[in-house]
Amino acid sequence: MSPLPGFPGSGLAKGLAVTLRTMTKKxxxxxxxxxxxxxxxxxxxxxxxxxxxxxxxxxxxxxxxDWCIYIDSHKETVPAATPGGRDRSRNVLDRFAIDFSLCMYCGICIEVCPFDALFWSPEFEYAETDIRELTHERDKLREWMWTVPAPPALDPAAEEPKELAAARKTADKLAAQAAARPDPHPGPQADPKGEDS
Incomplete structure (x- = not known):
């Protein structure tokens, strides 16, 4: 609420006060x-x-x-690890490129990657004089990977997630039951004097 509600031009006075205050600062x-x-x-x-x-x-x-990610690969056969086993095939990455002239930095590619292969880097100085040079291949993308900051540490004061708390409670209960149960197969007891009878 304004200090002088009935004063005509009080809004104009407030605006001019802001102008005068900022006018004097360098x-x-x-x-x-x-x-x-x-x-x-x-x-x-x-x-x-x-x-x-x-x-x-x-x-x-x-x-x-934006369809700005280009990936080429080929299949490679991996010999069986054990005799009589089947050979496996796996994909090998030949080309991974991102065209930053098309990219809108939405982050969908990073979020959908199930294997944590893509990360945001704080690098922003990659201006080029030719638009075709904004398509960066995997070598350049790998260089930027080393500028990615480590994830923030977990807060020690935060409460434990419900899933972990439930699993810990179940594990503690099972351990207590196992400790309270007598051993069904007692081993040979050693003679306290060390003599065989």
Missing amino acids: SVTAQYPDTQPALAPRTRGVIGLFEENCTVCMLCARECP
Whole structure:
């Protein structure tokens, strides 16, 4: 509620007060290339690829609304681990590229990846003079992977998830029952004097 509700032009006076207050302050412009901006720890910059986790399931490429992820692979036969076993086949990643001229940074590819192969990197300086150079191959995506910050540590003061609490309670109950139950097959008792009779 305004202090002078009946005063005509009180809204104009408030607006002019803000103008006068900011008019006297010196404006500061951050000189970007010389001064790096302070980014939040989990900033959405570019997408990093952890190639070892990628199973070439193609889920990220299928779910991408911009169709900017390009994946090529081939099948490779792995010999049986045991004699008489069957040979296995597995997908091998040949090409993984993201066209950042098309990407809208929605993060769907990162969320649908079931194997944690894609992560947000805070890197944002990847401007190019040619639009065709904005398609980054897996080598560049792998370089960005090492700039991904570690996930935040668990809060020690947070309460335990219900699933873990229930599992722990069941395990404690089973351990208590096993400790209370007498041993059905007692082993040979040792002679306290160490003599055989």
